[in-house]
Every structure is written in C-alpha cells, then in structure tokens.
Amino acid sequence: MELWHGLIKAIELIISLDPEVMEIAGRSLQISVAATVLASLICLPLASLIYFSHFPGKRALINLIQTFFSIPTVAIGLFVFILFSRAGPMGGLNLLFTPTVMVIGQMILITPILLGLTISALSGIDKAIPDTARSLGASQLQTATVVLREARFAVVAAVIMGFGRAISEVGVALMVGGNIKGFTRVITTAISLETSKGDLELSIALGIILITIALLVNLVLNRIQQR
Template sequence: MSELWQGLIKAFELIFSFDPEVMRIAGLSLRISITSVAIASILCLPLGALIHFRSFPGKRLLITVVQTFYSVPTVAVGLFVFVLFSRSGPLGGLNLLFTPTVMVIGQALLIMPIMLGMTISALSGVDRTITDSARSLGASTWQTSLVVMREARFAIMAAVVLGFGRAISEVGLAYMVGGNIRGFTRVLTTAISLETSRGDWAMAFALGIILMVIALAVNLILNWVQQKR
C-alpha cells in the first residue's frame, strides 16, 4: 500500500513541478486529439447535415451502418490504418507510419462514425415545428437547414465532445500506428500502459490524473455552455 501512496504523492509532485516529460506527453495527446476532432468535425458536420436533409434510397441503411461503427474496436481501426500505411500498403510510400500524423488520421477515422451518427440524430431531434415555422416565415430550403442546425447546436456540440473523449482515451490505435516512441509519438494512454507494466506507479498515476482532469474540464465546459442557453 505504501508503495502506491508514495506513487500518488510523487505523481502530484510531477504534475505541479511541470515535469517536462509529463508535459510533453500530455501536450502531444491534446494536440493529436484536438486535431483529429477538428478534422472529423469538418468532414462529419456538413456530411451529417447532408444525410439528414436529403432523402435518398438506402438512407436508413446508411444510418444503421454508421451506428454500427460507433463501437468499432480501436484495434480494428488500428489494423486497418496500419495496413494502409505500412511499407507494402497502398499508402506506404508516404512514410507516415509511427508518426503523429498517422495517429491523427487513425483517430479521425475512429471517431467519425460516432460524430456523424450523433450529428444526424441531433438534427433529427429538432422538432418539425421548427422547420415549419422557418418555412412559413419565408426561409428557403438552405435557410431552413441553417435554422435547424442552429437549433441543434448543443446536441452537435455534445457529438464533438464525445468524439474528443473517445479520441483522447483510446490506446490500441495509438500503440499500433504510433508505436509509443518516446518524445515523438508517446501519448497519455500509451505512456500509462507502458509505465504501469514497468511498475513506475508515480508516472502512471500522474499521467492518469492528467487524463481525468482533461476529461473533467471538457465536460465542465460543455455543461457550462449548455446551461447558459
């Protein structure tokens, strides 16, 4: 027990002394996850709107497929990205495997289904009367879509936050395509996994606490914004 306690105390020392190694890992984690969420948002929010507002054959099926991918295992995406970017893979020539860039691509792919699906359900959650009111006041189809998106903004924001949560907390993909290279592709989750197996409780605790604090902060911000409405 005392070993754990000491680890915990040491962890806080690492955090509050702004240990360069800890800060570097946390910083990289944040950078990779924020970038992947930004990319996924840019792609998924308009695409989700398009799927919601257009009617086309197979729409229901497409949404079901997207929802199925909510729970795709991170290692499955990891495998796919690994094969894609491995030396003999179709994109092997880009030499991106084991770089932060490929981690961003992998995480973006991982969270796109959930962000796409949640965007669609956020838009479907907007009452029909909103659409009717907008149209009856002279809004064009495009203007009506903007109204619906504005009404769904908090639910869409929740989709983005959920995507971020999944991105920053996943470990399988980061390990497989990032390689956990110290000072280059080592992120919070892979580092925690490594330090735990090495028995460095202090480092593992410190990184774990930071990960929890990030998650807490993101949720607090979301709650605060939603309550302001």
C-alpha cells in the same frame, strides 16, 4: 499502499510541471483536438446532409453508422497500419509512426460517433422549425444552419463524445504511432508502457491528467453552449 504512494508521487509530478509529463499530455491534447476538429468539420455537415436528404437505404446507413460506434480501436489501428505501411497502398506518403497518421486514425475512429450522434441530435428538433425556416424563404444551407443551431446542445455533446473517445483510446495510437518517446508517445500509450515497466507513479500522474483534461474540455464546451 502502492496506490497511495503512487498518488502522492503523481501529484508531485503534476504540481512541479514535470517536463516529460507535460510534454506527453500536450501531445495527447494536440493530436486528439486536431482529430476532433477535423473530423467535426467533415462530419457535422455530412450528418446534416444525411438527415435532410431522402434516399433509399437511409435507415440502413444510419444503423451501420451506429454499429461502427463500437468498432474496436485496434481494428482501426490495424486498418490504418496496413494502409500507411511502406508496403501498403498509402506507403509512399511515409506517414506511419508519425503524429499525423495518429490524427488520421483517430478521425476514422470517431467519425461514426460524430455522424450518428449528430443525426440523432437533429432528429430531436421540432419538425416545425425547418418547416418554418423554409416557408420564410430560407435556402437548404440556411435551414440546416438554423436546425444545427437549435440542436447545438446535443451536437456539442456529440463532439465531446468524439473527443473523449479519441483522447482515451490506446489501440490506434500504439499501432500506428509506435509510442516513440518525444514524438508519438501520448498519455494512453505512456500509461500502457509505464505500467508494464512497473512505474506506477508516472502512470497514475498521466491518468489524473487525462481525467483533468476531459473535465476542462467539458467545462469549456459547456460554457460555449450556454452562450
């Protein structure tokens, strides 16, 4: 019955656009969208570069990237914490416990997924396409663009995966964000705190919002794909 009661309360919180719930959800979205966009800007070209170049150890590199798909979020959290703590090498930037460092942490977290899945996406394209482009006089960059466009469904899927991992993770957000109310509190860290406080309604409401956001992002990206 607790679940039922919580669910009803949660829906009330959402329908009434409860300011606290909206603020937390908005922040989650901002941080994870920023991380996904920035990481994509780096990873999509980088993945094409890896895919189109030939160098010794390429297979091993791809294996390594794929291994890092499953790196624990808390391991990234610890790494970023040590890096940005005032006593750490990047401590002078004074970024620990800010939304900025959460974006950086999530970027690091999803980089392997974006790289690995983009490389897979490119691998799925008919080899004749880049060959044709080149024979028609396309430059390397133009060829890469043509192939990326052909692979766009799978590439968008990679970006969705990256975003999904970013917005759903709690380890990095908690360790380097510090879960500061009104500043670094996001959906997952709020759920973790509220559940531990026994405040299940807010947790359920935030959980529903998290899933709704995921659904909306998927719908939007699917629409883009079909253009």
